[in-house]
Amino acid sequence: MSIRHGLLALLSQGSRHGYQLRAEFEASTGATWPLNIGQVYTTLSRMERDGLVAPGEQDEQGRIAYSITQDGRAEVDRWFATPITQTERPRDELAIKLAMAVTAPGVDVGRVVQAQRTATMRTLQELTRNKRGLDRPLDTAQTLILDSKIFQAEAELRWLDHCEAFLSRRSLQHPQEQQ
Amino acid sequence: MIDRDPSPVPPPAEEDPDRDLVVELADVSRVHVEGAQVVHALKEVSLEIRAGELIAVMGPSGSGKSTLLNIAGGLDRPTSGEVMVEGELLDLLPPSRLAALRRRRVGYVFQDLNLIPSLTAVENVMLPRELDGVRTGKARQEALAVLGEIGLADLAGRFPDELSGGQRQRVAIARALVGERRLILADEPTGALDTATGDDILRLLRARADAGAAVLLVTHEPRYAGWADRVVFLRDGQIVDSATAGLVSAR
Numbered sequence: 001m002s003i004r005h006g007l008l009a010l011l012s013q014g015s016r017h018g019y020q021l022r023a024e025f026e027a028s029t030g031a032t033w034p035l036n037i038g039q040v041y042t043t044l045s046r047m048e049r050d051g052l053v054a055p056g057e058q059d060e061q062g063r064i065a066y067s068i069t070q071d072g073r074a075e076v077d078r079w080f081a082t083p084i085t086q087t088e089r090p091r092d093e094l095a096i097k098l099a100m101a102v103t104a105p106g107v108d109v110g111r112v113v114q115a116q117r118t119a120t121m122r123t124l125q126e127l128t129r130n131k132r133g134l135d136r137p138l139d140t141a142q143t144l145i146l147d148s149k150i151f152q153a154e155a156e157l158r159w160l161d162h163c164e165a166f167l168s169r170r171s172l173q174h175p176q177e178q179q
Numbered sequence: 180m181i182d183r184d185p186s187p188v189p190p191p192a193e194e195d196p197d198r199d200l201v202v203e204l205a206d207v208s209r210v211h212v213e214g215a216q217v218v219h220a221l222k223e224v225s226l227e228i229r230a231g232e233l234i235a236v237m238g239p240s241g242s243g244k245s246t247l248l249n250i251a252g253g254l255d256r257p258t259s260g261e262v263m264v265e266g267e268l269l270d271l272l273p274p275s276r277l278a279a280l281r282r283r284r285v286g287y288v289f290q291d292l293n294l295i296p297s298l299t300a301v302e303n304v305m306l307p308r309e310l311d312g313v314r315t316g317k318a319r320q321e322a323l324a325v326l327g328e329i330g331l332a333d334l335a336g337r338f339p340d341e342l343s344g345g346q347r348q349r350v351a352i353a354r355a356l357v358g359e360r361r362l363i364l365a366d367e368p369t370g371a372l373d374t375a376t377g378d379d380i381l382r383l384l385r386a387r388a389d390a391g392a393a394v395l396l397v398t399h400e401p402r403y404a405g406w407a408d409r410v411v412f413l414r415d416g417q418i419v420d421s422a423t424a425g426l427v428s429a430r
Contacts, residue, residue: 114412118422121401121410125424128405132385150402157401165239 002093003035003043005079008068009100011053012076015067018044028099033092047072080107083119094156098163109167117160124153198229200263201362201393202251207260209246209416220246222416223260228395230361233388235396235404238413244397245366247413251395252285252364253277265361283311286355288365294339294347294354301326301335304354311358325353329383345376352383363387363394369403381406 003025010016010024018040025035044066047053052072056065068076080101084093094116101107131138131146138146209221221243228234228251236244249255250262253269262269265284269277294303304322309315326335329349339347348370355363365384369377381403388394388408396407404410410422 114420117412118420121404121422122424124401124405125407125410125422129424132382150405153405154401161239 002096003033003039004047005076006096006100007040007043008047008052008072008076008079009104011066011068012073012104015056015065017059017063017065019063021066028096028103033096076104080104080112081115083116102167110164113160113164113167117157120153120156120160124150124157127153198231199265200227201230201265202226202228202395203261203263204247204251204257205261205263207247207250207257207262209243209250209255210258219416221250221257224413224416224418226251226411226418228362228393230391230393231388232409233385233394233396233407235398235407235410236413237398237401237404237410240399242413243416244413246416248364248366248395248397252287252362253281254287282307284359284361286357286360286363288352288355288363288368290367290370294351296339299336299338300331300342300350300353303339303350304357307354308358313358321357322353325357326350328356328386329353344370345372345379348372348376348380349383352380356383356387361392363392365394365396367398368396369398369400374402377403 006025006028007021010021010028016024018037021044022035022037022040025040026033044053048055048066050071052069052075053066054069056067058064080097084097098109098112101109101112127146127150131143131150204224204226206223206225207221208219208223211218211220224243224247226234226247236247238244246255250257251264253262253264253272256262256270264280267280269280272280294300295306298306301319301322304325305315305318308318308321313321323332323335326332329352331346331349331353334342334346334350339350342350348368352365352368355365363384368384369380372380377400384394384396385406396403398404408424411418412420412422
């Protein structure tokens with residue numbers, strides 16, 4: 001689930017308290033995914049329960065900074081390394097993953113893009129195969145639904161190409177942004 | 180919804196030893212010298228294409244896609260590495276034999292159609308066969324059969340400027356398919372066609388592969404690459420990854 005992984009990715013850069021996490025999450029995702037502070041704390045306490053984060057001491061203002069655990073780091077790494085399947089995806093998870101990947105330290109964004117491109121291309125090959133009606137003939141409605149999925153996969157692949165081109169141009173123009 | 184295979188790196192393509200190897204590129208490199216600049220268009224690329232396979236090559240412009248296609252069809256020679264087409268090492272072929280192999284066994288489809296405007300559709304399709312010395316009557320028969328196969332039998336007598344863009348492209352493909360082409364090379368064959376017409380072109384190429392040809396398709400359109408058995412991603416002259424269809428269907 002991407003709020004959880006988004007917050008973990010932010011915590012992998014250092015400990016943060018709830019309001020900080022919310023502000024940075026919204027900044028990283030271009031405010032396409034507004035969070036309320038309740039969601040942040042609920043997510044943090046679930047992650048604490050699961051051993052992915054650990055709370056620190058309260059400061060003078062009563063705020064608790066959370067830091068990521070060893071298990072939490074492993075979970076972030078796994079998330080970045082695994083392409084999203086269409087079945088488990090809220091539509092924007094891939095966008096959020098890439099937004100996090102460019103800010104999180106030590107993530108090879110090119111590899112994240114390529115892994116997703118290969119996985120999405122395989123989906124597109126499978127969809128095209130279904131559209132050819134080899135396994136079973138399709139009626140018009142089924143064909144239209146398949147086309148919709150084909151266009152979605154196509155759009156995602158184009159967007160990944162765009163991200164890659166944008167990032168490589170950016171790294172030429174702003175080498176200081178690269179770690 | 181659609182299942183996706185979550186593993187980030189695909190397993191290697193399943194080799195079917197019963198199918199003949201039509202093209203084999205082994206450690207192929209191609210260096211162009213442009214003035215003082217040395218351009219490494221391909222860097223030690225290895226690729227096998229078997230009969231019945233449709234392989235798509237994708238990559239940004241300048242990644243070496245067209246160079247790969249031209250080398251596979253003997254239109255360009257590698258700086259190093261080996262190219263085998265149907266068991267013949269292209270490097271060892273004298274120019275006349277190479278030209279004959281290109282003409283008889285390889286079909287090319289380019290974005291630039293190159294139909295001859297003063298010849299009708301069927302005459303354009305007949306041309307390569309007549310150049311091969313096939314009698315006019317037989318060449319005409321073969322050409323009409325291919326035009327029928329791609330749904331253009333009614334338009335055989337029309338001149339190129341009496342055809343739509345999609346129809347012209349299908350005639351160009353018919354010309355590439357006529358005769359015993361074991362290898363079809365297509366460089367952006369869908370050009371500026373709309374998606375439905377582009378799908379028709381891919382259906383044709385796919386049918387040809389299913390009938391036993393080896394097809395190598397260069398495209399920047401994911402939609403058309405989706406028809407391939409295997410999609411090869413090129414970056415800076417190297418194959419960085421490939422996606423193989425069918426490995427997820429068992430799920």
